[in-house]
Amino acid sequence: MGHWLMKSEPDVFGIEDLAKARRKTTHWDGVRNYQARTYLRDGMRVGDLAFFYHSNCDEPAIVGIVEVVRAGYPDHTAFDANDAHFDADSDPKQPRWFMVDVRFTRKLARPITLATLRNHSAGALKGLALLRRGNRLSVMPVSVAHWKFILGLA
DNA sequence: GCCAACGTTGGC
């Protein structure tokens, strides 16, 4: 089973939005980065777990856990000219952008802040993609060891 | 193929 971290801006779509969503499930659409796309398309499997991370906000932090309930399939918003993530060059016959469906599992008792994670950047969390300088990936893998350690921080 | 310019991300 794979482990991941998925970023979302709480002002746009936060953990509370997912918890309130129908069937507590959402399409993870709008990712327009090739590396993240490849993780969505080829890496994520049904049953994988992911940390839900709040980015670009007052307190960047891991706030919850979600489960992948549908593996990668074409992101239809790329074909919708009215969508903010429309990609005119994307061909429906050969989709460029993919998404998965994720379902709310639980919120953490308290958020694990980016600052807390950084405290371990040279130790137990060495190599965690989230802590790479200038990291802009919105979907990234988390090793089992890192996953367990982070859960222990909660 | 190089690389400068640009738009975006995201922490602070």
Place this chain on the structure above:
DNA sequence: GCCAACGTTGGC
């Protein structure tokens, strides 16, 4: 709001 870092674009 600022700005560093990054990915993408497009001229050459």
